[in-house]
Amino acid sequence: MRSLLMFFTLIHVFSAAALQVGAERYDQYLSLLKNQRVALVVNQTAQTQDGHLLDSLLAKGVDVRKVFAPEHGFRGNHDAGAKVDSSKDSKTGLPIVSLYGKNKKPTADVLEDIDIIVFDIQDVGVRFYTYISTMHYVMEAAAENEKQFIVLDRPNPNIAYVDGPILEPKFHSFVGMHPIPVLHGMTVGELARMINAEGWLNTSKELALTVIPVADYNANISYDLPIKPSPNLPNAQAIALYPSLCFFEATPVSVGRGTMRPFQVYGHDEVKLGEFSFTPQPTPGAASNPKLKGKVAYGKNLADAETQGLDLTWFISAYRAFDNKGEAFFTHAQFMDKLAGTDKLRLAIKSGQTFEEIKKSWQADLAKFKRRRQPYLLYKR
Missing domain, CATH: 3.40.50.12170 (Uncharacterised protein PF07075, DUF1343)
Incomplete structure:
Protein backbone atom coordinates (compact mmCIF):
# COMPACT_ATOMS: atom_id res chain seq x y z
CA MET A 1 0.00 0.00 0.00
CA PRO A 213 -3.05 31.13 -19.72
CA VAL A 214 -1.34 28.15 -18.11
CA ALA A 215 -0.71 25.57 -20.84
CA ASP A 216 -2.77 22.35 -20.66
CA TYR A 217 -4.31 23.24 -17.30
CA ASN A 218 -7.76 22.31 -16.07
CA ALA A 219 -9.60 22.47 -12.79
CA ASN A 220 -9.15 18.75 -12.15
CA ILE A 221 -5.37 19.04 -11.83
CA SER A 222 -4.20 19.11 -8.22
CA TYR A 223 -1.37 21.58 -7.83
CA ASP A 224 1.11 21.90 -4.94
CA LEU A 225 2.81 25.26 -5.04
CA PRO A 226 6.58 25.04 -5.58
CA ILE A 227 7.14 28.23 -3.54
CA LYS A 228 5.14 29.33 -0.52
CA PRO A 229 2.92 32.24 -1.57
CA SER A 230 3.36 34.12 1.72
CA PRO A 231 5.29 33.59 4.97
CA ASN A 232 2.41 31.97 6.89
CA LEU A 233 1.24 29.62 4.13
CA PRO A 234 4.22 27.25 4.05
CA ASN A 235 2.60 24.16 2.52
CA ALA A 236 -0.45 22.68 0.80
CA GLN A 237 -2.23 21.90 4.07
CA ALA A 238 -1.99 25.51 5.28
CA ILE A 239 -3.29 26.72 1.91
CA ALA A 240 -6.23 24.30 2.08
CA LEU A 241 -7.10 25.33 5.66
CA TYR A 242 -6.50 29.06 5.18
CA PRO A 243 -10.05 29.97 4.02
CA SER A 244 -11.55 28.15 7.02
CA LEU A 245 -9.11 29.26 9.73
CA CYS A 246 -8.59 32.89 8.68
CA PHE A 247 -11.82 33.91 10.41
CA PHE A 248 -10.05 33.23 13.73
CA GLU A 249 -7.97 36.34 12.97
CA ALA A 250 -10.99 38.39 14.10
CA THR A 251 -11.05 36.59 17.48
CA PRO A 252 -8.69 36.01 20.43
CA VAL A 253 -7.80 32.58 19.03
CA SER A 254 -4.34 31.95 17.54
CA VAL A 255 -3.99 30.15 14.20
CA GLY A 256 -0.37 29.28 14.87
CA ARG A 257 1.40 32.36 13.60
CA GLY A 258 4.78 32.25 15.29
CA THR A 259 4.94 28.44 15.21
CA MET A 260 6.09 25.79 12.74
CA ARG A 261 2.44 25.17 11.77
CA PRO A 262 0.79 28.48 10.83
CA PHE A 263 -2.79 27.97 9.62
CA GLN A 264 -2.58 24.31 10.61
CA VAL A 265 -3.32 24.68 14.32
CA TYR A 266 -5.57 26.84 16.45
CA GLY A 267 -5.90 27.40 20.17
CA HIS A 268 -6.26 29.74 23.12
CA ASP A 269 -4.47 30.09 26.42
CA GLU A 270 -7.49 30.56 28.70
CA VAL A 271 -10.38 28.90 26.87
CA LYS A 272 -9.19 25.34 26.22
CA LEU A 273 -10.21 24.34 22.69
CA GLY A 274 -8.46 20.95 22.61
CA GLU A 275 -5.60 18.90 23.98
CA PHE A 276 -2.91 19.98 21.53
CA SER A 277 -0.63 22.74 22.84
CA PHE A 278 1.65 25.26 21.17
CA THR A 279 3.44 28.47 22.14
CA PRO A 280 3.65 31.28 19.56
CA GLN A 281 7.01 33.03 19.45
CA PRO A 282 8.33 35.92 17.32
CA THR A 283 9.37 34.61 13.91
CA PRO A 284 11.37 36.94 11.63
CA GLY A 285 9.59 37.65 8.36
CA ALA A 286 6.43 35.79 9.37
CA ALA A 287 5.21 36.92 12.79
CA SER A 288 7.23 39.54 14.64
CA ASN A 289 4.54 39.92 17.31
CA PRO A 290 2.20 36.91 17.08
CA LYS A 291 -1.09 36.63 18.91
CA LEU A 292 -0.65 34.92 22.33
CA LYS A 293 3.11 35.45 22.13
CA GLY A 294 4.91 33.38 24.75
CA LYS A 295 1.68 31.85 26.06
CA VAL A 296 0.74 28.19 25.92
CA ALA A 297 -2.34 27.78 23.72
CA TYR A 298 -4.54 24.70 23.82
CA GLY A 299 -6.50 23.60 20.81
CA LYS A 300 -6.34 21.43 17.70
CA ASN A 301 -3.59 20.27 15.38
CA LEU A 302 -5.06 20.07 11.87
CA ALA A 303 -1.82 19.21 10.06
CA ASP A 304 -3.33 15.89 8.98
CA ALA A 305 -6.99 16.93 8.89
CA GLU A 306 -9.04 16.46 5.75
CA THR A 307 -11.00 19.46 4.55
CA GLN A 308 -12.80 20.36 1.36
CA GLY A 309 -13.63 23.96 0.65
CA LEU A 310 -14.83 26.12 3.48
CA ASP A 311 -15.26 24.22 6.77
CA LEU A 312 -16.42 26.32 9.71
CA THR A 313 -17.07 23.46 12.15
CA TRP A 314 -13.89 24.27 14.09
CA PHE A 315 -14.72 27.97 14.16
CA ILE A 316 -18.29 27.43 15.39
CA SER A 317 -17.09 24.93 18.00
CA ALA A 318 -14.60 27.50 19.32
CA TYR A 319 -17.31 30.17 19.45
CA ARG A 320 -19.50 27.91 21.56
CA ALA A 321 -16.63 27.12 23.92
CA PHE A 322 -16.07 30.84 24.48
CA ASP A 323 -19.80 31.52 24.83
CA ASN A 324 -20.17 28.79 27.45
CA LYS A 325 -17.50 30.51 29.54
CA GLY A 326 -18.98 33.96 29.03
CA GLU A 327 -15.86 35.09 27.15
CA ALA A 328 -15.93 37.47 24.20
CA PHE A 329 -15.20 35.70 20.91
CA PHE A 330 -15.94 38.28 18.19
CA THR A 331 -13.54 40.85 19.62
CA HIS A 332 -13.08 42.38 16.15
CA ALA A 333 -16.60 42.05 14.78
CA GLN A 334 -16.08 44.63 12.05
CA PHE A 335 -13.03 42.77 10.74
CA MET A 336 -14.95 39.49 10.91
CA ASP A 337 -17.66 40.96 8.72
CA LYS A 338 -15.09 42.26 6.23
CA LEU A 339 -13.53 38.80 5.97
CA ALA A 340 -16.94 37.21 5.53
CA GLY A 341 -18.14 39.98 3.22
CA THR A 342 -21.33 40.14 5.25
CA ASP A 343 -22.53 40.33 8.85
CA LYS A 344 -24.94 37.45 8.26
CA LEU A 345 -22.32 34.80 9.00
CA ARG A 346 -21.39 36.24 12.39
CA LEU A 347 -25.04 36.79 13.33
CA ALA A 348 -25.98 33.27 12.23
CA ILE A 349 -23.24 31.79 14.42
CA LYS A 350 -24.36 33.91 17.39
CA SER A 351 -27.96 32.80 16.86
CA GLY A 352 -26.94 29.16 17.23
CA GLN A 353 -27.26 28.01 13.64
CA THR A 354 -25.30 24.92 12.64
CA PHE A 355 -22.70 24.97 9.88
CA GLU A 356 -25.00 22.87 7.72
CA GLU A 357 -27.77 25.45 8.09
CA ILE A 358 -25.40 28.32 7.33
CA LYS A 359 -23.89 26.55 4.32
CA LYS A 360 -27.36 25.89 2.90
CA SER A 361 -28.09 29.62 2.97
CA TRP A 362 -25.24 30.29 0.48
CA GLN A 363 -26.27 27.88 -2.24
CA ALA A 364 -28.64 30.04 -4.30
CA ASP A 365 -26.12 32.88 -4.47
CA LEU A 366 -23.30 30.49 -5.33
CA ALA A 367 -25.32 29.08 -8.22
CA LYS A 368 -25.87 32.62 -9.56
CA PHE A 369 -22.17 33.39 -9.20
CA LYS A 370 -21.17 30.28 -11.15
CA ARG A 371 -23.42 31.34 -14.01
CA ARG A 372 -22.08 34.89 -13.87
CA ARG A 373 -18.42 33.84 -14.01
CA GLN A 374 -18.90 31.36 -16.87
CA PRO A 375 -17.93 33.72 -19.74
CA TYR A 376 -14.60 34.50 -18.14
CA LEU A 377 -13.33 30.96 -17.51
CA LEU A 378 -10.24 29.82 -19.42
CA TYR A 379 -9.94 26.25 -18.18
CA LYS A 380 -12.17 23.21 -18.31
CA ARG A 381 -14.30 22.54 -15.23
Whole structure:
Protein backbone atom coordinates (compact mmCIF):
# COMPACT_ATOMS: atom_id res chain seq x y z
CA MET A 1 0.00 0.00 0.00
CA ARG A 2 2.81 2.39 0.89
CA SER A 3 4.57 1.82 -2.45
CA LEU A 4 1.28 2.45 -4.26
CA LEU A 5 0.80 5.69 -2.34
CA MET A 6 4.33 6.77 -3.24
CA PHE A 7 3.62 6.00 -6.90
CA PHE A 8 0.53 8.20 -6.99
CA THR A 9 2.39 10.92 -5.10
CA LEU A 10 5.12 10.89 -7.75
CA ILE A 11 2.51 11.09 -10.51
CA HIS A 12 0.89 14.05 -8.71
CA VAL A 13 4.18 15.92 -8.26
CA PHE A 14 5.20 15.26 -11.85
CA SER A 15 1.90 16.49 -13.28
CA ALA A 16 2.12 19.69 -11.26
CA ALA A 17 5.76 20.32 -12.18
CA ALA A 18 5.03 19.66 -15.85
CA LEU A 19 2.56 22.52 -16.09
CA GLN A 20 3.83 25.46 -18.08
CA VAL A 21 2.69 28.59 -16.28
CA GLY A 22 1.93 31.78 -18.16
CA ALA A 23 5.31 33.33 -17.33
CA GLU A 24 7.10 30.44 -19.03
CA ARG A 25 5.18 30.81 -22.29
CA TYR A 26 7.56 33.40 -23.72
CA ASP A 27 6.39 32.78 -27.26
CA GLN A 28 2.95 34.03 -26.23
CA TYR A 29 3.96 37.41 -24.81
CA LEU A 30 7.57 38.47 -25.43
CA SER A 31 6.56 40.04 -28.74
CA LEU A 32 4.10 42.22 -26.80
CA LEU A 33 6.94 43.55 -24.65
CA LYS A 34 9.32 44.33 -27.51
CA ASN A 35 10.36 48.01 -27.56
CA GLN A 36 8.02 48.69 -24.63
CA ARG A 37 8.79 50.13 -21.21
CA VAL A 38 7.69 47.50 -18.72
CA ALA A 39 6.73 47.42 -15.03
CA LEU A 40 6.28 44.15 -13.14
CA VAL A 41 3.85 43.41 -10.31
CA VAL A 42 5.62 40.44 -8.74
CA ASN A 43 6.88 38.83 -5.56
CA GLN A 44 8.95 35.75 -4.76
CA THR A 45 6.43 33.46 -6.50
CA ALA A 46 7.11 34.93 -9.97
CA GLN A 47 9.39 32.05 -10.84
CA THR A 48 10.09 30.37 -14.17
CA GLN A 49 12.40 27.50 -15.06
CA ASP A 50 14.96 30.23 -15.81
CA GLY A 51 14.66 31.82 -12.36
CA HIS A 52 12.77 34.90 -11.20
CA LEU A 53 10.69 36.55 -13.92
CA LEU A 54 12.50 39.86 -13.46
CA ASP A 55 15.89 38.28 -14.13
CA SER A 56 14.50 36.18 -17.01
CA LEU A 57 12.99 39.16 -18.81
CA LEU A 58 16.08 41.32 -18.35
CA ALA A 59 18.22 38.50 -19.77
CA LYS A 60 15.93 38.41 -22.80
CA GLY A 61 16.39 42.12 -23.41
CA VAL A 62 13.06 43.35 -22.08
CA ASP A 63 13.17 46.97 -20.90
CA VAL A 64 11.93 46.51 -17.34
CA ARG A 65 11.86 49.91 -15.65
CA LYS A 66 10.47 49.15 -12.18
CA VAL A 67 8.87 46.60 -9.89
CA PHE A 68 5.65 46.99 -7.93
CA ALA A 69 5.64 44.97 -4.71
CA PRO A 70 2.46 43.78 -2.88
CA GLU A 71 1.88 42.80 0.76
CA HIS A 72 4.89 40.87 2.18
CA GLY A 73 7.20 42.70 -0.24
CA PHE A 74 9.13 41.84 -3.40
CA ARG A 75 10.99 38.97 -1.73
CA GLY A 76 7.95 37.91 0.34
CA ASN A 77 9.68 38.36 3.70
CA HIS A 78 7.42 40.86 5.47
CA ASP A 79 4.77 40.08 8.08
CA ALA A 80 1.10 40.25 7.14
CA GLY A 81 0.01 43.86 7.50
CA ALA A 82 3.58 45.10 7.99
CA LYS A 83 4.63 48.40 6.42
CA VAL A 84 6.50 47.73 3.19
CA ASP A 85 8.74 50.56 2.06
CA SER A 86 9.72 51.41 -1.50
CA SER A 87 13.38 50.67 -2.19
CA LYS A 88 15.75 49.25 -4.80
CA ASP A 89 16.36 45.66 -5.83
CA SER A 90 19.83 44.75 -4.58
CA LYS A 91 20.50 42.49 -7.58
CA THR A 92 19.39 44.70 -10.48
CA GLY A 93 19.26 48.17 -8.97
CA LEU A 94 15.72 48.65 -10.28
CA PRO A 95 13.33 50.73 -8.17
CA ILE A 96 10.78 48.76 -6.14
CA VAL A 97 7.55 50.62 -5.53
CA SER A 98 5.47 49.35 -2.61
CA LEU A 99 1.76 48.83 -3.23
CA TYR A 100 0.93 48.03 0.37
CA GLY A 101 0.01 50.49 3.08
CA LYS A 102 -1.17 53.97 2.09
CA ASN A 103 -0.13 53.67 -1.57
CA LYS A 104 -2.10 50.69 -2.85
CA LYS A 105 -2.50 52.12 -6.34
CA PRO A 106 0.23 53.36 -8.72
CA THR A 107 0.03 57.08 -9.39
CA ALA A 108 0.12 58.73 -12.82
CA ASP A 109 3.62 60.04 -12.08
CA VAL A 110 4.91 56.55 -11.28
CA LEU A 111 3.41 55.19 -14.50
CA GLU A 112 4.57 58.05 -16.72
CA ASP A 113 7.59 56.12 -18.07
CA ILE A 114 5.70 52.80 -18.40
CA ASP A 115 3.85 51.33 -21.41
CA ILE A 116 2.92 47.86 -20.15
CA ILE A 117 2.32 46.43 -16.68
CA VAL A 118 2.86 42.68 -16.20
CA PHE A 119 1.24 40.90 -13.24
CA ASP A 120 2.68 37.55 -12.11
CA ILE A 121 1.84 36.58 -8.54
CA GLN A 122 0.73 33.20 -7.22
CA ASP A 123 -2.74 33.37 -5.68
CA VAL A 124 -4.53 30.80 -3.50
CA GLY A 125 -8.11 31.37 -4.68
CA VAL A 126 -9.45 33.04 -1.54
CA ARG A 127 -11.26 36.39 -1.66
CA PHE A 128 -9.49 37.92 1.33
CA TYR A 129 -6.01 37.00 0.10
CA THR A 130 -4.94 40.53 -0.77
CA TYR A 131 -2.87 39.92 -3.90
CA ILE A 132 -6.08 40.06 -5.95
CA SER A 133 -6.90 43.42 -4.33
CA THR A 134 -3.47 44.68 -5.41
CA MET A 135 -4.18 43.40 -8.92
CA HIS A 136 -7.50 45.29 -8.93
CA TYR A 137 -5.89 48.62 -8.05
CA VAL A 138 -3.12 48.21 -10.62
CA MET A 139 -5.68 47.29 -13.28
CA GLU A 140 -7.59 50.42 -12.39
CA ALA A 141 -4.45 52.58 -12.62
CA ALA A 142 -3.54 50.98 -15.94
CA ALA A 143 -6.96 51.79 -17.40
CA GLU A 144 -6.92 55.37 -16.11
CA ASN A 145 -3.46 55.99 -17.56
CA GLU A 146 -4.03 54.04 -20.78
CA LYS A 147 -1.40 51.40 -20.08
CA GLN A 148 -1.62 47.80 -21.25
CA PHE A 149 -2.05 45.16 -18.56
CA ILE A 150 -0.85 41.57 -18.94
CA VAL A 151 -1.61 38.76 -16.49
CA LEU A 152 0.74 35.78 -16.61
CA ASP A 153 -1.61 33.18 -15.18
CA ARG A 154 -0.82 30.50 -12.61
CA PRO A 155 -2.85 27.58 -11.22
CA ASN A 156 -5.18 28.04 -8.27
CA PRO A 157 -4.53 25.36 -5.60
CA ASN A 158 -8.13 25.81 -4.38
CA ILE A 159 -9.71 25.90 -7.85
CA ALA A 160 -11.97 22.92 -7.09
CA TYR A 161 -14.04 24.92 -4.60
CA VAL A 162 -16.66 27.64 -4.93
CA ASP A 163 -17.86 28.22 -1.39
CA GLY A 164 -18.85 30.74 1.22
CA PRO A 165 -20.96 33.89 1.27
CA ILE A 166 -20.90 36.42 -1.57
CA LEU A 167 -19.47 39.79 -0.55
CA GLU A 168 -22.10 42.51 -0.03
CA PRO A 169 -21.16 46.02 -1.27
CA LYS A 170 -21.25 47.69 2.16
CA PHE A 171 -18.52 45.31 3.40
CA HIS A 172 -16.13 46.26 0.61
CA SER A 173 -12.52 46.59 1.84
CA PHE A 174 -8.96 45.66 0.92
CA VAL A 175 -9.68 42.11 2.19
CA GLY A 176 -12.73 41.90 -0.04
CA MET A 177 -13.26 44.07 -3.11
CA HIS A 178 -15.54 42.03 -5.37
CA PRO A 179 -18.99 40.40 -5.16
CA ILE A 180 -17.52 36.90 -5.20
CA PRO A 181 -17.56 34.08 -2.62
CA VAL A 182 -14.77 33.39 -0.14
CA LEU A 183 -13.57 30.58 -2.40
CA HIS A 184 -14.20 31.70 -5.98
CA GLY A 185 -12.63 28.80 -7.89
CA MET A 186 -10.91 31.03 -10.45
CA THR A 187 -7.32 31.78 -11.41
CA VAL A 188 -6.08 35.37 -11.26
CA GLY A 189 -6.27 35.51 -15.05
CA GLU A 190 -9.91 34.46 -15.07
CA LEU A 191 -10.67 36.83 -12.22
CA ALA A 192 -8.97 39.72 -14.04
CA ARG A 193 -11.21 39.05 -17.04
CA MET A 194 -14.28 39.12 -14.80
CA ILE A 195 -13.23 42.27 -12.93
CA ASN A 196 -12.64 44.05 -16.22
CA ALA A 197 -15.77 42.95 -18.08
CA GLU A 198 -18.17 43.27 -15.15
CA GLY A 199 -17.30 46.93 -14.66
CA TRP A 200 -15.89 46.50 -11.17
CA LEU A 201 -13.01 48.91 -11.84
CA ASN A 202 -13.74 52.39 -10.58
CA THR A 203 -13.06 54.10 -13.90
CA SER A 204 -14.93 54.84 -17.10
CA LYS A 205 -11.87 54.09 -19.22
CA GLU A 206 -11.41 50.70 -20.85
CA LEU A 207 -8.52 48.46 -19.85
CA ALA A 208 -6.38 46.82 -22.53
CA LEU A 209 -6.13 43.40 -20.86
CA THR A 210 -4.24 40.33 -22.03
CA VAL A 211 -4.14 37.03 -20.11
CA ILE A 212 -1.49 34.41 -20.90
CA PRO A 213 -3.05 31.13 -19.72
CA VAL A 214 -1.34 28.15 -18.11
CA ALA A 215 -0.71 25.57 -20.84
CA ASP A 216 -2.77 22.35 -20.66
CA TYR A 217 -4.31 23.24 -17.30
CA ASN A 218 -7.76 22.31 -16.07
CA ALA A 219 -9.60 22.47 -12.79
CA ASN A 220 -9.15 18.75 -12.15
CA ILE A 221 -5.37 19.04 -11.83
CA SER A 222 -4.20 19.11 -8.22
CA TYR A 223 -1.37 21.58 -7.83
CA ASP A 224 1.11 21.90 -4.94
CA LEU A 225 2.81 25.26 -5.04
CA PRO A 226 6.58 25.04 -5.58
CA ILE A 227 7.14 28.23 -3.54
CA LYS A 228 5.14 29.33 -0.52
CA PRO A 229 2.92 32.24 -1.57
CA SER A 230 3.36 34.12 1.72
CA PRO A 231 5.29 33.59 4.97
CA ASN A 232 2.41 31.97 6.89
CA LEU A 233 1.24 29.62 4.13
CA PRO A 234 4.22 27.25 4.05
CA ASN A 235 2.60 24.16 2.52
CA ALA A 236 -0.45 22.68 0.80
CA GLN A 237 -2.23 21.90 4.07
CA ALA A 238 -1.99 25.51 5.28
CA ILE A 239 -3.29 26.72 1.91
CA ALA A 240 -6.23 24.30 2.08
CA LEU A 241 -7.10 25.33 5.66
CA TYR A 242 -6.50 29.06 5.18
CA PRO A 243 -10.05 29.97 4.02
CA SER A 244 -11.55 28.15 7.02
CA LEU A 245 -9.11 29.26 9.73
CA CYS A 246 -8.59 32.89 8.68
CA PHE A 247 -11.82 33.91 10.41
CA PHE A 248 -10.05 33.23 13.73
CA GLU A 249 -7.97 36.34 12.97
CA ALA A 250 -10.99 38.39 14.10
CA THR A 251 -11.05 36.59 17.48
CA PRO A 252 -8.69 36.01 20.43
CA VAL A 253 -7.80 32.58 19.03
CA SER A 254 -4.34 31.95 17.54
CA VAL A 255 -3.99 30.15 14.20
CA GLY A 256 -0.37 29.28 14.87
CA ARG A 257 1.40 32.36 13.60
CA GLY A 258 4.78 32.25 15.29
CA THR A 259 4.94 28.44 15.21
CA MET A 260 6.09 25.79 12.74
CA ARG A 261 2.44 25.17 11.77
CA PRO A 262 0.79 28.48 10.83
CA PHE A 263 -2.79 27.97 9.62
CA GLN A 264 -2.58 24.31 10.61
CA VAL A 265 -3.32 24.68 14.32
CA TYR A 266 -5.57 26.84 16.45
CA GLY A 267 -5.90 27.40 20.17
CA HIS A 268 -6.26 29.74 23.12
CA ASP A 269 -4.47 30.09 26.42
CA GLU A 270 -7.49 30.56 28.70
CA VAL A 271 -10.38 28.90 26.87
CA LYS A 272 -9.19 25.34 26.22
CA LEU A 273 -10.21 24.34 22.69
CA GLY A 274 -8.46 20.95 22.61
CA GLU A 275 -5.60 18.90 23.98
CA PHE A 276 -2.91 19.98 21.53
CA SER A 277 -0.63 22.74 22.84
CA PHE A 278 1.65 25.26 21.17
CA THR A 279 3.44 28.47 22.14
CA PRO A 280 3.65 31.28 19.56
CA GLN A 281 7.01 33.03 19.45
CA PRO A 282 8.33 35.92 17.32
CA THR A 283 9.37 34.61 13.91
CA PRO A 284 11.37 36.94 11.63
CA GLY A 285 9.59 37.65 8.36
CA ALA A 286 6.43 35.79 9.37
CA ALA A 287 5.21 36.92 12.79
CA SER A 288 7.23 39.54 14.64
CA ASN A 289 4.54 39.92 17.31
CA PRO A 290 2.20 36.91 17.08
CA LYS A 291 -1.09 36.63 18.91
CA LEU A 292 -0.65 34.92 22.33
CA LYS A 293 3.11 35.45 22.13
CA GLY A 294 4.91 33.38 24.75
CA LYS A 295 1.68 31.85 26.06
CA VAL A 296 0.74 28.19 25.92
CA ALA A 297 -2.34 27.78 23.72
CA TYR A 298 -4.54 24.70 23.82
CA GLY A 299 -6.50 23.60 20.81
CA LYS A 300 -6.34 21.43 17.70
CA ASN A 301 -3.59 20.27 15.38
CA LEU A 302 -5.06 20.07 11.87
CA ALA A 303 -1.82 19.21 10.06
CA ASP A 304 -3.33 15.89 8.98
CA ALA A 305 -6.99 16.93 8.89
CA GLU A 306 -9.04 16.46 5.75
CA THR A 307 -11.00 19.46 4.55
CA GLN A 308 -12.80 20.36 1.36
CA GLY A 309 -13.63 23.96 0.65
CA LEU A 310 -14.83 26.12 3.48
CA ASP A 311 -15.26 24.22 6.77
CA LEU A 312 -16.42 26.32 9.71
CA THR A 313 -17.07 23.46 12.15
CA TRP A 314 -13.89 24.27 14.09
CA PHE A 315 -14.72 27.97 14.16
CA ILE A 316 -18.29 27.43 15.39
CA SER A 317 -17.09 24.93 18.00
CA ALA A 318 -14.60 27.50 19.32
CA TYR A 319 -17.31 30.17 19.45
CA ARG A 320 -19.50 27.91 21.56
CA ALA A 321 -16.63 27.12 23.92
CA PHE A 322 -16.07 30.84 24.48
CA ASP A 323 -19.80 31.52 24.83
CA ASN A 324 -20.17 28.79 27.45
CA LYS A 325 -17.50 30.51 29.54
CA GLY A 326 -18.98 33.96 29.03
CA GLU A 327 -15.86 35.09 27.15
CA ALA A 328 -15.93 37.47 24.20
CA PHE A 329 -15.20 35.70 20.91
CA PHE A 330 -15.94 38.28 18.19
CA THR A 331 -13.54 40.85 19.62
CA HIS A 332 -13.08 42.38 16.15
CA ALA A 333 -16.60 42.05 14.78
CA GLN A 334 -16.08 44.63 12.05
CA PHE A 335 -13.03 42.77 10.74
CA MET A 336 -14.95 39.49 10.91
CA ASP A 337 -17.66 40.96 8.72
CA LYS A 338 -15.09 42.26 6.23
CA LEU A 339 -13.53 38.80 5.97
CA ALA A 340 -16.94 37.21 5.53
CA GLY A 341 -18.14 39.98 3.22
CA THR A 342 -21.33 40.14 5.25
CA ASP A 343 -22.53 40.33 8.85
CA LYS A 344 -24.94 37.45 8.26
CA LEU A 345 -22.32 34.80 9.00
CA ARG A 346 -21.39 36.24 12.39
CA LEU A 347 -25.04 36.79 13.33
CA ALA A 348 -25.98 33.27 12.23
CA ILE A 349 -23.24 31.79 14.42
CA LYS A 350 -24.36 33.91 17.39
CA SER A 351 -27.96 32.80 16.86
CA GLY A 352 -26.94 29.16 17.23
CA GLN A 353 -27.26 28.01 13.64
CA THR A 354 -25.30 24.92 12.64
CA PHE A 355 -22.70 24.97 9.88
CA GLU A 356 -25.00 22.87 7.72
CA GLU A 357 -27.77 25.45 8.09
CA ILE A 358 -25.40 28.32 7.33
CA LYS A 359 -23.89 26.55 4.32
CA LYS A 360 -27.36 25.89 2.90
CA SER A 361 -28.09 29.62 2.97
CA TRP A 362 -25.24 30.29 0.48
CA GLN A 363 -26.27 27.88 -2.24
CA ALA A 364 -28.64 30.04 -4.30
CA ASP A 365 -26.12 32.88 -4.47
CA LEU A 366 -23.30 30.49 -5.33
CA ALA A 367 -25.32 29.08 -8.22
CA LYS A 368 -25.87 32.62 -9.56
CA PHE A 369 -22.17 33.39 -9.20
CA LYS A 370 -21.17 30.28 -11.15
CA ARG A 371 -23.42 31.34 -14.01
CA ARG A 372 -22.08 34.89 -13.87
CA ARG A 373 -18.42 33.84 -14.01
CA GLN A 374 -18.90 31.36 -16.87
CA PRO A 375 -17.93 33.72 -19.74
CA TYR A 376 -14.60 34.50 -18.14
CA LEU A 377 -13.33 30.96 -17.51
CA LEU A 378 -10.24 29.82 -19.42
CA TYR A 379 -9.94 26.25 -18.18
CA LYS A 380 -12.17 23.21 -18.31
CA ARG A 381 -14.30 22.54 -15.23
